[in-house]
Amino acid sequence: MNIRALIVDDEPPARARVAKLLSTYPEIRVIGECRNGLEALEAIESQVPDLVFLDIQMPELNGFEVLQQLSVNPRPFIIFTTAFDQYALKAFEHHAVDYLLKPIERERFTTALEKVLLQIKGRHADKFNDKLKDLLGEYESSVSPDRKNFVIKDRGTVNVIHADDIFWLASEGNYVTLHTAKGDFLYRSAMTAMENELQTHQFVRIHRSILVNTLHIGRSQYLHNETFKFVLNNQTSLISGRSYKENIQGFLQSANYIKQF
Amino acid sequence: MNNRWLPIRFIWIIASAFLLSFIFILNAYINHSYTPNQEAFDWYFEIMLVVTNYLLWAFLFPLLYRFIVTNKFAWQLSFRTILMHILLGLLIAVFHRYASLAFYIGMTWSLKGYLLDLFGIHSANMVIRGVISSMLQYWIIIGVLWGFEYYRQKRQQELLLIKTNQELADAQLNALKMQLHPHFFFNTLNTISSVMDRSVEEAQDIVAKLARLMRALLDSEKQQVITLRQEIDYIRAYLDLEQARFSDRLLVKIEVDDAVLNAGIPNLLLQPLVENSIKHGLSSQAKQGAIEIYAEMIQKDLVIKIKDNGKGVANADYVFQNPGIGIKSVLTRLKVIYQSTATIHIESSYQAGFCVIIKIPYKPLSL
Numbered sequence: 001m002n003i004r005a006l007i008v009d010d011e012p013p014a015r016a017r018v019a020k021l022l023s024t025y026p027e028i029r030v031i032g033e034c035r036n037g038l039e040a041l042e043a044i045e046s047q048v049p050d051l052v053f054l055d056i057q058m059p060e061l062n063g064f065e066v067l068q069q070l071s072v073n074p075r076p077f078i079i080f081t082t083a084f085d086q087y088a089l090k091a092f093e094h095h096a097v098d099y100l101l102k103p104i105e106r107e108r109f110t111t112a113l114e115k116v117l118l119q120i121k122g123r124h125a126d127k128f129n130d131k132l133k134d135l136l137g138e139y140e141s142s143v144s145p146d147r148k149n150f151v152i153k154d155r156g157t158v159n160v161i162h163a164d165d166i167f168w169l170a171s172e173g174n175y176v177t178l179h180t181a182k183g184d185f186l187y188r189s190a191m192t193a194m195e196n197e198l199q200t201h202q203f204v205r206i207h208r209s210i211l212v213n214t215l216h217i218g219r220s221q222y223l224h225n226e227t228f229k230f231v232l233n234n235q236t237s238l239i240s241g242r243s244y245k246e247n248i249q250g251f252l253q254s255a256n257y258i259k260q261f
Numbered sequence: 262m263n264n265r266w267l268p269i270r271f272i273w274i275i276a277s278a279f280l281l282s283f284i285f286i287l288n289a290y291i292n293h294s295y296t297p298n299q300e301a302f303d304w305y306f307e308i309m310l311v312v313t314n315y316l317l318w319a320f321l322f323p324l325l326y327r328f329i330v331t332n333k334f335a336w337q338l339s340f341r342t343i344l345m346h347i348l349l350g351l352l353i354a355v356f357h358r359y360a361s362l363a364f365y366i367g368m369t370w371s372l373k374g375y376l377l378d379l380f381g382i383h384s385a386n387m388v389i390r391g392v393i394s395s396m397l398q399y400w401i402i403i404g405v406l407w408g409f410e411y412y413r414q415k416r417q418q419e420l421l422l423i424k425t426n427q428e429l430a431d432a433q434l435n436a437l438k439m440q441l442h443p444h445f446f447f448n449t450l451n452t453i454s455s456v457m458d459r460s461v462e463e464a465q466d467i468v469a470k471l472a473r474l475m476r477a478l479l480d481s482e483k484q485q486v487i488t489l490r491q492e493i494d495y496i497r498a499y500l501d502l503e504q505a506r507f508s509d510r511l512l513v514k515i516e517v518d519d520a521v522l523n524a525g526i527p528n529l530l531l532q533p534l535v536e537n538s539i540k541h542g543l544s545s546q547a548k549q550g551a552i553e554i555y556a557e558m559i560q561k562d563l564v565i566k567i568k569d570n571g572k573g574v575a576n577a578d579y580v581f582q583n584p585g586i587g588i589k590s591v592l593t594r595l596k597v598i599y600q601s602t603a604t605i606h607i608e609s610s611y612q613a614g615f616c617v618i619i620k621i622p623y624k625p626l627s628l
Contacts, residue, residue: 010510011507012509013459016459017458035510084446084448102448103451104454181611215576215611233611
């Protein structure tokens with residue numbers, strides 16, 4: 001039986017180490033290495049490996065976020081690798097998911113791999129999938145808002161938008177448009193849900209259908225009739241809704257870093 | 262005690278008023294006893310007179326204290342202040358006299374049945390007779406208040422000094438903790454373990470650099486200030502380890518003017534900033550990371566620049582308003598060690614990297 005494995009880690013030596021450890025298993029073939037979460041997501045979806053060695057802390061998307069976004073079925077078996085992440089370790093223990101601590105002990109590697117090989121050969125994917133689902137459920141409920149990533153898949157390409165990179169959001173029915181330097185993206189969510197998900201101190205609601213990232217506000221001006229004009233750093237002008245006057249004033253008072261004209 | 266109305270508990274002020282009253286009644290009695298040809302000593306009258314006098318001061322005391330504490334002007338030793346105290350003293354003395362007199366009149370009325378006119382010529386005479394002694398009493402009270410205020414300010418300064426040292430110690434501890442970040446330590450161990458497969462020599466180099474880092478860290482507990490050369494050596498070791506870990510993904514450039522190598526710098530001051538650059542500039546995005554460090558002398562200042570090619574921030578002021586633990590420790594240490602002679606500022610814009618510029622007075626450190 002030929003098992004196809006993918007190694008995901010942002011550190012080249014760490015990838016080399018796993019590849020080296022795997023070289024003693026003739027039935028396992030390494031089909032690729034990925035340097036970050038985004039590459040991993042694309043590789044898993046296009047190559048559908050049987051087994052993935054997945055690092056947790058990575059640029060773009062972390063290990064958990066990669067799994068959240070996976071749409072392949074059945075999911076590959078995952079062995080998590082991490083150097084130090086107390087939160088992840090607790091979650092793994094709790095859900096009895098296999099993981100390897102870096103630096104990797106050969107003995108532990110062998111144990112974990114043999115366990116997973118048995119599962120792959122016996123096709124116990126369902127049981128593993130349930131465990132993974134629980135793990136992700138816990139991750140989703142505990143994810144801190146300040147490292148909020150939005151993943152948008154559009155005709156085969158995957159875009160990861162970090163909350164800091166959103167200039168402003170506009171609601172369009174069941175969707176919101178995320179305006180960013182990379183362009184505009186449609187994201188399926190309601191405005192109120194977005195407002196709750198995003199850090200409240202960083203985003204300010206200025207209109208029934210507009211949420212602005214305060215980091216990107218260049219200047220603000222009181223117009224008339226209880227409305228304000230906001231000019232973003234990219235020169236977009238936004239006009240506030242009248243009923244949001246108090247909300248805006250509260251924000252302007254707390255944020256004296258905004259240059260006013 | 263931080264009470265703006267009272268330097269000590271009011272009960273002690275009242276007790277002092279009674280003690281003074283007792284002394285002066287005794288004085289009056291002795292005076293009376295040894296003066297020939299007099300009618301009997303009127304205990305009740307004397308007691309009421311003296312006690313009224315001092316109790317009135319006791320009640321004025323909090324007002325005067327608050328005045329001294331809240332007006333810096335009333336607390337300075339200047340011609341203007343002395344003039345003010347003469348005029349205010351006179352005013353209060355007159356008020357004090359009249360108030361005492363009002364009690365006195367009430368007393369004579371209740372005891373002897375005749376009512377004096379408070380604002381008549383007789384009363385005015387009595388006020389004038391007593392005004393100098395009242396004014397003297399005002400001055401003595403102001404003197405006492407000054408004593409209290411002086412003591413309070415001195416004590417506050419001492420507390421501030423203790424607090425500042427505490428802050429310094431905390432900031433330093435934070436810096437050390439940042440360095441000993443378990444992530445970094447375990448990641449480095451992992452790098453060593455991995456590189457060994459490829460090249461034992463390379464792995465040995467990494468171990469040696471880790472040792473150098475640990476040694477510098479242990480030394481840093483002994484020395485508050487080190488030379489820039491030592492600090493840069495240390496940063497270089499740290500960056501070498503990160504480079505080994507990220508291989509091709511991290512470019513490092515360090516340019517330090519020879520003239521400033523012997524400059525004194527708080528140990529590990531740059532560490533949290535470099536670590537931030539790695540964290541935000543490299544770990545959070547997939548592209549090639551670069552970090553540049555420059556140090557030079559500009560006029561009489563040591564200017565250090567730490568620059569990365571990360572995502573940067575859209576609003577540099579925001580960083581100071583919501584500083585992370587790294588920037589915070591640097592800000593605290595600069596403030597405590599250099600007060601206002603050091604500056605830190607950030608040049609950054611969205612998607613255009615992040616650059617911190619620190620300016621501290623150049624002071625060569627002789628070893």
